[in-house]
Amino acid sequence: MQRVLALGxxxxxxxxxxxxxSTNLLPFGSFPTRMIGENFExxxxxxxxxxxxxxxxxxxxxxxxxxxxxxxxxxxxVTVLFTAVIGVVMIFxxxxxxx
Amino acid sequence: MAGMTVIxxxxxxxxxxxxxxFGAYIVLHGHLTPGGGFPGGVIIAASVVMLILAYGIxxxxxxxxxxxxxxxxxxxxxxxxxxxxxxxxLGITFLQNVxxxxxxxxxxxxxxxxxxxxGVGIKVAAGILLIFYAMLFAFRGGEE
Numbered sequence: 001m002q003r004v005l006a007l008g009x010x011x012x013x014x015x016x017x018x019x020x021x022s023t024n025l026l027p028f029g030s031f032p033t034r035m036i037g038e039n040f041e042x043x044x045x046x047x048x049x050x051x052x053x054x055x056x057x058x059x060x061x062x063x064x065x066x067x068x069x070x071x072x073x074x075x076x077x078v079t080v081l082f083t084a085v086i087g088v089v090m091i092f093x094x095x096x097x098x099x
Numbered sequence: 100m101a102g103m104t105v106i107x108x109x110x111x112x113x114x115x116x117x118x119x120x121f122g123a124y125i126v127l128h129g130h131l132t133p134g135g136g137f138p139g140g141v142i143i144a145a146s147v148v149m150l151i152l153a154y155g156i157x158x159x160x161x162x163x164x165x166x167x168x169x170x171x172x173x174x175x176x177x178x179x180x181x182x183x184x185x186x187x188x189l190g191i192t193f194l195q196n197v198x199x200x201x202x203x204x205x206x207x208x209x210x211x212x213x214x215x216x217x218g219v220g221i222k223v224a225a226g227i228l229l230i231f232y233a234m235l236f237a238f239r240g241g242e243e
Contacts, residue, residue, distance in 0.1 A: 057200030058130040058209035066135070067215045071194035075179060078219060082176060085226040092237035 103153050111153035118146035126220035130209040136216040140223025147224075148231055156235060165236075168229045175222025182211050182218070 048069065049061060056064035066074050125139030151159040186195035201208030 053203055056196065056209060056212065057203060058212050059204045060130050060132060060135075062133070063130045063135060063209075063212055063216070067194075067212050068196070071183070071215075074219075075183065075194065078176065078179060078222060081223065081226055082172070085172065085229050088230045089233040092233040096237045 108153050111149050115146055115150055118149065119143060122146060122220075122224070126216060127206070127213065129216035129220075130212045131204065131206070136219025137223055139216075140220040141227055143220065143224040144227035144231070147228055151231070151235075163228065165229070165232050168225045168232060171225035172222055172229060175218045175220075175225060178218030178221070179215055182214055185211070 048065060052061045052064040052068070053059065056068035058064040058068065122139045122142035122145075125134040125142060126136055127139075129135035129139065147159070147163055150162070183194040186197050187193045189197050191197065196210035196212075198210040200210050206213075
């Protein structure tokens, strides 16, 4: 009974996903358009590509996104790295002490 | 780990400066070419790991010890936060660029972006090295 219920649920969710993707997805190769400020035609990516060298002064647009437009996000990324290193060192020290 | 043969040691000694220089180039040109602090820091850490594998842990420890890596990682994080506070102290938002932008495409351009990437590069290199040291000491049982 439980197995039949689980199988039915999986099939229902799968059918829902296939239906949603096949009806609401953008056509292949088209660019998403959104209202940003007064600009309707261009997406946020197009805006960044056009304005990044002038606003941040970096020739590499990826860098201007990583540290210019999304600085907080990258600071969090660095914090994640810091926490990961602390965790690894802590675990291996405890591992050594037990031996 | 006592180190490897003379052939491996010689090649590692010859390759180390070039690998280190390549990593430093990737970090310092992060705002001009593809790359940046994260991959460049990993390349710098890999050059030191190559030296450790060739020469053994005792001789490598004299150059870059566990404590050095620990301190350098904190210094890298400190550089980023202090650069962020510069913007806050001058009355703009946190991490806002307060330095002159310079000319597009030059090495000294883009305000604080290269300095931030320098901090990230130091931090990632020291962090990867610290993980390597921690695993090494755990399975070898040496002193830190």
